[in-house]
Amino acid sequence: MDTNARSAGGRPLRGDCGNCFGLCCAALPFTASADFAVTKKAGEPCRNLDDGFRCGIHTRLRQSGFPGCTVYDCFGAGQQVSQITFGGTDWRQAPESAASMFAVFPVVRQLHELLWYLDEALTLAPARPLYGGLRELLTQTEELTLLGPEDLAGLDMGAHRERVNALLLRTSELVRSGRGKRGRKDRRGADLIGARLRGADLRGASLRGAYLIAADLTGADLRDADLIGADLRDADLSGADLTGAFFLTQPQLNAARGDAAARLPTALERPAHWS
Structure with a gap:
């Protein structure tokens, strides 16, 4: 993991596959294309996922027709869902949790992406007048990631993203205004x-x-x-x-x-x- 990688609330906002139950390889769908060699449904484990939740062709993904996997990052949502939301119990040990875990993962991934943007906004000096609102939204977003599976699945992500985006847009305007026209x-x-x-x-x-x-x-x-x-x-x-x-x-x-x-x-x- 890059030592410069951004973090929020002490958690790294980059994927840590060693502490994840292969969620991106099981929860997400993909379609046979230039990015993926085969079609896979959401909730269906990839054929390359081994018993230890590792990719069996990780070192040769591009050569094997899976370049789409090499450009993906979960912003740390995988380990958050695996170790925090579901307490370290994987979907193979507890197959009854699989559907819930797979449904929650994309939601937490969106929240972690928002944490990335909010954390970065707080490093941009021209956005200083907005720091109070940015910190408040950062805290709210962190709290949402700690909800239980049922609450996460029912979260209105559209509304939350809209609130965050409004402040990020104002941040952008302040930062770019330094460039004049x-x-x-x-x-x-x-x-x-x-x-x-x-x-x-x-x-x-x-x-x-x-x-x-x-x-x-x-x-x-x-x-x-x-x-x-x-x-x-x-x-x-x-x-x-x-x-x-x-x-x-x-x-x-x-x-x-x-x-x-x-x-x-x-x-x-x-x-x-x-x-």
């Missing part, structure tokens, strides 16, 4: 699939939810850009400068392409598959 460049939800953005000046831009699939961002300047929810699958970030880019997650980076020359935020790791 550039910081007001708004490309939220933009269709930039395959876009030629080599060397583009995107400093302080809002790329929230933008579709950057297979975009050429070679050498692009993304300093202080808001990348929350941006789809970076197969985007080329070789030589790009992401210093100070915020609300960027490890799964987003893992889904992109890049090289040793790309400059990244300190809380994130350079993906192993980058050249």
